[in-house]
Amino acid sequence: MKYLIVGLGNIGPQYELTRHNIGFLVLDRLAELHKAPAFSSDRLAFTTEFRYKNAVLHLIKPTTFMNLSGKAVSHWLNTLKIPKENMMVITDDLALPYGKLRIKSKGSNGGHNGLGNIQEVLGSQDYPRLRFGVGSNFSKGKQVDYVLSNFDQNEMAELPIHLDRCSEAIVSFCMAGIERTMNQFNTK
Template sequence: MSSKFLVVGLGNIGPEYALTRHNAGFMVLDRLAAQNDFRFSMQRLAYTAEWRHKGRQIVLIKPTTYMNLSGRAVSYYMKQENIPVDNLLVITDDKDLPFGKLRLRSKGSPGGHNGLRNIDEVLNSQEYARLRFGIGSQFSKGRQVDFVLGQFPDEEVEQLPEVLDRAGDAVISFCTIGIQQTMNIFNQ
């Protein structure tokens, strides 16, 4: 097994999206960076950071391509860094999970998520790990876009640090002990 990993946080760039539900992937990586003293810098197609942890080299990216073209950045960095698909982890928001629930899967369908759909198309595969970050689904018919691009309400903002920490722990676990054991720990 290669000791090099690519961790992708999905989101949209721009201050108007910063704390929106659709940016859960960015938020997980920003929290990891703040707690582990590494910084992101603007590179081709993404903000990137490199982090060494327990002998693993972890390349983290926040694509700057906008959500529905995320696959371009993922594919570019997998090739650029020579990272096998088994060592790819994509972090995404998921409206089908209640707020704060995390679900790690070794593969799966995009489930209506445009970022995952584009990654599937570009990689021509659904065989990669994804960490789904529950944002809930408290929206009425036809209001999904407003909901996912909306801010977390105050009571969820209060819980966010704890959920982001758990998601960060899941990322570290994936890169160190592998997907099976990580799923056993984090998929309650």
């Protein structure tokens, strides 16, 4: 079985530890835990892959910037011939408290421009996603500044624990399926 795991974020050092880059951070941790080769620059994304039991997990971090993520996702789904139900997109979510995970098999973009573009390009909202809560500690009109700001000191201290949980959830999705993964990780 082949899986496409997509971490959403923006390229460049100024974005590296921002809330909006949680998808990239999760993939970095997942690759590290499973001793995947270093990410390399490929068409529209940084890519790597690793084997886990009977599955190959293809990890991509789109280099198209967040709002054009659909182009990279479509390219890699088609190139690797992976059905969209075997894809999981990891993204930040302002509606969830910091560190809370919400895994869904499909759904709206919830106002997230990266998910919105993927939905538009694929012509469907029927694909699994893992939303990582980044909280909503910002004043009215400051949403963009908030998601593009770095995690605070307390959040950074907890981040490794959350990245490990996300990595477990992704492997669970590939091994046990979306329903069991939602049951296990959405309740914590």
